[in-house]
Structure formats: C-alpha cells, structure tokens
Amino acid sequence: MSATLTKSSNRRLQAALQHASGDKRFKILEVHMKKHQFRHDALIEVLHKAQELFGYLEDDLLFFVAHKLKLPPSRVYGVATFYHFFNLKPQGEHTCVVCMGTACYVKGADKVIDAVQSRLQIKSGETTADGKVSLLTARCIGACGIAPAVTYDGQVAPKQTPEAALEKINQWK
Amino acid sequence: MPQEFKLILKHLDNPGYTPDIECYLRHGGYDALKKALAIQPKDLPDGKKASPQEQIRDDVKLSGLRGRGGAGFSCGLKWSFVDRRSGKPIYLICNADESEPGTFKDRQIIHKDPHQLIEGMIISCFANDVKLAYIYIRGEMPLGAKLLNKALAEARAKNLLGKNILGSGYDLDIHVHRGAGAYICGEETGLIESLEGKRPYPRIKPPYFPAVLGLYMCPTIVNNVETLCNVKHIVTMGGAEFAKLGTPNNTGTRIVSLSGQVKRPGYYEIEVGKATIGQLINDPVFGGGLRDGHKLKAVIPGGSSAKVFKAGEKFKLKRKVDGKDVEQEVDMLDLPYDFDSLIAAGSMSGSSAIIVMDDSVDIVEALANISEFYAHESCGQCTPCREGSLWMSKTLHRLTHGEGRKSDADYLVKIADNIPGGRTICAFGEACSWPVQSFVAKFKDEFVAKGAADEERRANEKIQPKTATPVERKELATAH
DSSP: OGGGSOHHHHHHHHHHHHHHHTOHHHHHHHHHHHHTTTOGGGHHHHHHHHHHHHSSOOHHHHHHHHHHHTOOHHHHHHHHHHSTTOOSSOOOSEEEEEEOSHHHHHTTHHHHHHHHHHHHTOOTTOBOTTSOEEEEEESOOSOGGGOSOEEETTEEEOSOOHHHHHHHHHHHO | OOOOOOSTTTTTTSTTOOSSHHHHHHTTTTHHHHHHHTOOOEEOTTSOEEOHHHHHHHHHHHHTOBOSSSSOOBHHHHHHTSOOSSOSOOEEEEEEOOOSTTOOHHHHHHHHOHHHHHHHHHHHHHHTTOSEEEEEEOTTOHHHHHHHHHHHHHHHHTTSSBSSGGGSSOOBEEEEEEOOSOGGGGSHHHHHHHHTTSOOOOOOTTTOOTTTSOGGGSOEEEEEHHHHHHHHHHHHHOHHHHHTSEETTEESEEEEEEEESBSSOEEEEEETTSSBHHHHHHOTTTTOOBOTTOOEEEEEOSSTTSOOEETTOEEEEEEEETTEEEEEEEEGGGSBSSHHHHHHTTSOOTTOEEEEEETTSOHHHHHHHHHHHHHHHOOSOSHHHHHHHHHHHHHHHHHHTTOOOTTHHHHHHHHHHTSOSSSSSSTHHHHHHHHHHHHHHHSHHHHHHHHHHHHHHHHHHTOOOOOOOHHHHHHHHHOO
16 A cells, blocks of 8 residues: 555655664564564554553654554554543553443533643643643443442542542552 | 353453463364264155255344344344355355444453454354454454454464365354444444445445445345354354253343443343343442442433433333233333333333443433434434534533533424434434433433523523633634
C-alpha cells in the first residue's frame, strides 16, 4: 500500500521510519508484529502493544505500524481513534478513571467527579498542566456491585466518596 | 422461600478456591469434557447414526438453554443455523465484551473460575467441529485477559487443548483477543469486525448472518460467557435434567447482577423464574431491601437499555392456573425474573442486570446519564442512531442544566420514536431509544415539571438571549 502513497506522505513515512531507526522500542514492536505474522487482523493487538511501550500513540508510531502491516495509514488512524482505550496524546504520570456507568451514577459518581474536577482544575479527558494526573471517565467498568468505583492507576477502588477520592489525588499532587 | 441456586457459581466464592487448573481439577473440573469426548455414536431408530457431536447439540437443544447475553435466543437453535456443508472452517467466539452498564456477571467467572469457561468452550467447539476459537475480552479487563491466557497455557500443558485432545483425535486452539473499549463490540457482527482488526461497525443482516458469513466470511458461532459455562453443566447433568431447572421455556439458572441502592448489591445465581423482582430486591438472601428511610422509585430490570419499571406499576399477564389461561394483574415487584414474563411486561431481562433506584434519585438526571452513554458509544454508521442519540443526550443535558423547556418531554419521545424499528443496522437503535421512551412515558410529570420550572425561572430573570463569546462557542462546539 505504501507504494501508492503520494509524494508528500511518502516523505512523511520516511521521516517516521528515520525516527523509528534510532529507538529500541520500535524494534520490540516489530518483533511483536512478526509474532502475529504481520496479519492485518492483528492491528488492535499491535496497537495495544505500542501503547504499552510508548504510553500513547504518536503519529510517527501509527505511520510505522501502517507501513509494517501494509495497511493504509487511514485504516490505522481510523481504528486508533475509534477505540477509547487508545490515547493519541501523552498521558499524565497518574491516571484517575471515574466510572460513570448507571449503577455508579445513581450511587453518586457525579459528586466524585465534580470534586476531582474542581480540585485538579481540569475537565475529564484532560491532563494537569504539570503532567502529573490525567482524569478520565469510563462507561461502566463492570464493578457495579462496589459502586461508585474509581480506578487509580489501574487499581479499582470500591465505594468512593468525594473525600476519599480527593485524599488519593492529594497523595499524587 | 426463594433461594440462591448455585450451578456456575458453585465453588467460585468458596474460601481457598483459586483460578488455577489444579484447584479446578480437584473440584471435578474437565470431567464433563472427558464425558463429552467419550460419547459413542448412537444408532437412531430410522437406521441413521448420530455422531457424538450431534448428540451434544441435541442435548443442548433439549435443555432449552437460552442465550445469557441479552437477546435470550435459544442456544440450540443458534447452533443449528450454522452452515456445516460449505466446507469452510467454523469458528466459535466467546463474547466476553460485557459492557452493558449494570452487568458484572461474566467478569466474576473470568476472574475467579476461568477454567469453567474454557471447559464449556472446548465442549461447545467439539460439538460444532470448531478447530479455532476466540475469546473476545473487554479492553477494560486486563487482569481477566491475563488470567485467561494463563489458564489456556495450563490447559495446553495438560493436553486439554491443542492437538489430539486427551487422545480423542480432536484438535482445537483458543486465542484471547483484547478489545479496546467500545460498547458496540458486544454486538456480534461488530465483534467479528473488531476481531478482524477493523472498526467495529456492525454488518447488515441479511446477508451477513454470523452462522453463514461470520468471521473471515466463514460460519461463526458467537456465545456469551455464561451460556458457554452452562453447556458444561448440560453435558454433566444431561439436557433433560437441566431443563427441569427453572420454569418451562426459561430453563436453567441465571446470574443476576444486582446494583444500585440496595443494602447488598452483588451477583446472585437463581433458577430462572423462581424468584420475583421484589424478592431479589428485598429478600435478605439477595438485595436485603433498600436503605432505611427510602422508598423504591424505579427498577431497570435488564441492563441500562431495558425499559424501566416504575414502583407500583401493574401489568396484565397471562398465566396458567390449574391448566387454564387466566389473565392476572401482577405488581411490578411480583414479576418472576425470567425471559418471558419481563417481555410480556414490556421490558426485557437483557443481560440480567437489575439497577435499583430509590426516591433520592433524580430520574431526569439518571436518564441524562444513560443517554450520554449511548450518544458516546454509538458507532456512527447509521444516521438515525448517530444523530438521534446525540440529540436526545443534548436535550437531556439542557434539561439538567437549567436550560430546559416544557415541550422537551414530547420532543425526546419524538426523537426516540424515530430511531428504532429497522432504521438502523443493529439493535443499538433500540437500545438507545428504549430507556428514553420508557423513562419519559412513566415519569412524564417530572420531565415536564423540570422544563416548566426552567422556563419560569428564565422568564423571571428576563434573560435576553445572550450571544455566546468566542470562547464559549468553542466550548459548546467541543462539548460532545
């Protein structure tokens, strides 16, 4: 597919590959792709791995994946933007994910997120200016029995109150 | 007295029960698989021979097992639709993309007893001549994916998976595929697209019935985690015996995820139809009642897309009393929790997630939350759903932020009525409009009152229609 790219995006690809040549993580990613025999249907798995390695999916990385899997960049970009799990922007050092599923909501998740938003002075989906904390909302993480649930750095905390959430956030800041 | 009936959850929460294979084998694990592989071809009265695979499939049909994912479609029937003559490989996919708000049953099975799922899958694959199967697990469950991969490796080491399983000559491999956070992946054709590494846009049916043109355009079976676990128990106890559990046409057991404002939220396994909604909420064995000093307001009986029940609502149901069909008036709380009664009452048991709301909940805000979820998760393929879900969400947003209008209630229903009913490719259109239709129909006074109060306040304040500043305009544009 890369052969059919226009001249300007070809230059873009060259820049991405140049970038990739000096970084060990791209090598690891390529080995991972090889494990999946560079199959088109492994795209989501490859993007998972890429995000694990890099923290977020930058443009060069997406160009690299598209080139190696022989997919049009539009397809890779389309998939990366559709799924909520993939971040196209760098994330903060810590992440705080407030579940806004219906069960958590009726148990007061809205108060938790309001408290955290006003403490961090950011909206959900944003990262604090110092890059410390990213605040995200989730659509039901399947922890409705312990609602309202908040995930701090991947650890699910049950029955959160605004006070408990602020205490945790204050440890990070 | 209603009781929990633990079939799938039998060992799961016992102290000392671990998700590894040794523990599972100690508790009689993989006996059902050995039994299934040892079945001999049987001579039928008409001179034909029934292969072991056909016998298991017939047993599942006989058991009356209905899919536990949401639609409640007969599992045996689903398997019988599979195109076995095309010569193409048949795939089986376990749908572990459990993302309906309120549902958390599959998560427990995967985290605490992954081998039960794997055993159920191997038997189902054997019964359908499947050589390659996938487990599609939610991206939000990284631990689940890890545990499943570990469990699969353990099973491979014991020759329960891979080539020539337990010397039977049957080969099978199972792969875990992680999703990446998209509700629409729970729709079976969307899931198949996602498994192929694309955006999960559901495919149009016909012609893309998974049983004929599924994964890689081959016949594919997509079953829920709980359904596949049930297959194991059907083989263990026999289809006829399994059919005795529960009530006729609603056989077996179901894991109910109970959440919201009850004293004991959690997951409870019951015989289908042997407990009523009221018992599940109030019985000390289950929910244990509402918080003290609060009254019941509404119940969502089957995950957020099911139509809501208002407290005190009455339904006319046809029931069999002494062999005669009698029409009875049944209170919402006395509805037996099964597939058919809830459908007769105009809702559905969906993924068997009960969300209880007491009088402290603002119904308009609750609907705004649900609606926001659907607006966010619509895949954007069909215009009525993409636009409609967003319009409904925006209307509810303004109702909950002091910008409401008296006519908003009717406006919402008008939008909701124009989304479902064959105008969209998949059932998401129905899922996003049902809550709006039912909430507004049953709590219309609250919606109208809220809109009227907003109108009155604005009239008193004599607010001139303010022109938005460029910054505000930008915020509005990016709000959704």
